[in-house]
Amino acid sequence: MKISILTKLFFLSITGFIIIVSCSKEKLEDDTPTPIVKEVVPKITPKGTEKYLSKNSDYVYNQEGVKTYQLIFRDDDLYKINADPTKEEYVEAALVFEGDTISPVGVRYKGSIGAYVGCVSGRDWTNPSGYKTCVKLSMQVKINWQDRKERFYDLNKLQFHSQNYDKSQLRERLGYWLFAQMGVPAPRSVHARVVVNGQLWGLFGLTEEIDNRFAEYFYKNGKGDIYKEVWPLKPTGEVQTDKAFIDALKTNEEKPDVSFFKEFGSAFAASNTTNAKDLVRKYMDVNQIISYAVVDRLIRHDDGPFHWYCNDLASCYNHNYYWFEDKKNRKMHLIPWDLDGAFEHILRNTNNITPIADKWGEISNNCSLINLGNPAFSQRSAACDKLTAAWAGFKTEYADLKKHLQQNILTDEKTIKQMDIWAKQIEPFIKEADAFHNSGITNEFNKKATSEATWNSAVNTLKNQVKFARTQQ
Structure with a gap:
């Protein structure tokens, strides 16, 4: 391996080692000494024979075990991101994995409001702020930091999800697995053990980033772009603006071409009950999108694309989904996201914020606002949206796929x-x-x-x- 000047400085800056001691009776993986970076994160040039350059992402998302990932920060950088995680600012670090060091990489905390609840010092959970108070927070590791060309097992990013909300630590992984079992391309998810500056942080969900690497892996015969959380139609039923589509792009941001996505939205904006199902057949894989709806509704992913939060009827929005716009085959694909609450509303509504008021395809209150007990989080029936209503029109397909999921998979x-x-x-x-x-610590509430x-x-x-x-x- 070629050693740069910064790498030499890295080794000169090692002032000691922290030994990670396993507190489990079982022998756990990769309990090796970890250097402390005091002055500079090293710049290491790979020699080209490293395992992470020769294998693809199937190695990272192998379902057979739990791998350990180590992150090494300068103390000042770790203090910086811990002082205000919600800024989601990148700092440099080194990633150590199975004998290889990838350095530098960029690391930041990540997540929506729910990811920070109870984990930062600010008291207003709806506007999280303050310093880090939990051991774990979700993190993104950017391998293609500073224009690095080499990928990590063919990946540009790693996403470690804290799963603080899910005490089973299984909901997210299970949800994505069920989508995949039903033929819906969904992020791969495994568990990972994370050590930071020699200290055990614990078990995380390692869930695939939805980006160009995801698109190339799952849509090998397609070519197009990834969009995050933009619905093709406004709440008023009109097609979205070009700006909304462009702002949602996660790939090809430099030369955006949103014409096909806009064509898709325009078609449904002008649709009626007579031609809506034909438009679904034209622009989508019917079995795939109806399977998506079946899984989403059966696991009660109530904080996803079928939950329309509203301040008023003109400002309703949904979230936690991506789109793949396959320009080559002229098809649109909906991709699930953020499943840590999967199944939580099955037996009863565990809160009055995220539950959806309606069964699939139903409309409540004549498409006016619905209140389930929390006036700050009103909603509108999903089937008031022309696109969702078109999917709900496939009643026979929905019933057959639901039966298959219940009788052949959820066993x-x-x-x-x-x-x-x-x-x-x-x-x-x-x-x-x-x-x-x-x-x-004996009090369960106080456990870290x-x-x-x-x-x-x-x-x-x-x-x-x-x-x-x-x-x-």
Whole structure:
């Protein structure tokens, strides 16, 4: 490996080592000494034979085990991002993985409001602010930092999700797996053990970034762009503006061409009940989009594209989804996102903010605002949107696909067995974080990591919710 001047400075700046001591009785992976960066994050030029350059992303998202990722920051940089995580500012760090060091990379905290609830010092959860108070916060690691050309197992970014909200640590992974089982391209998700500056942070969900690498992996016969959280139609039923489409682009931002997405939106803006289903057939894969709706509704992904939050009828919006615009084959694909609340509203509504008021395709209050108990979070029925209403018109297809999901996938032999496999994988790391972070803390509310007892209870709750979903009409 070629050693740059900065790399030499890196090694000169090592003033000591921190030994990561496993608190689990089991031997855990990669408990190796970690150098402390005091002065500069090294610039390491790969020699070209590193494993991360020769294998593709299937290695990262292999479902067979839990891998350890180490991040090394300058103390000042770690202090900087911890002082105000909600700024989501990148700082430099080194990524150490299975004997290879990728340095520098960019690292920032990430997430919507829910990712910071209870984890920053500010008191207004609707406008998170302040310093970091949780052990874990979701992070993005940018491999293509400072125009780096080499990818990490063919990836440009890594996303580590804290899963602080989900005590089972399984909902997100399970949700994406179910979409994939039904033939819907969805981010791959595994678990990862994360160590920062020699200190165990714990177990994270490592979930695939939806970007050009995702598009090339899942849509090998297509060519187009990724958009985040832009609906083709405004709440008024008109097609979105060019600016809205351009602002939502996640690929090809330098030379945006939104003409096909706009054509798609314009077609449905002008549609009626007579031709709407034909337009779906023209612009989408019917089996794929109806499968999407079936999974979304059966897992109660109530904070996704079918939840329209409204201040008034003109300002309704939805979120937590992406689009792939396949210009080559002239098809649009909806991609699921942010599933850490999957199944939570199955048995009962666990809060009065995210639940959707209607069953699939139904309309409440004549498309006026709906209030489920929290006036700050009114909503409108999803089927008031022309595009969603067009999908809801495929009643036979929806019923058949729902039956398939309930009878052939959400079974003890398939889904519960898969959950047991994952639970066995992550149990040693739940125990490790419990012992490492909760030593001497007896009050469950004050524990810094999910305790083993809380985790076991949450896994059993999720299993019961999955079993109940089989019976949903």
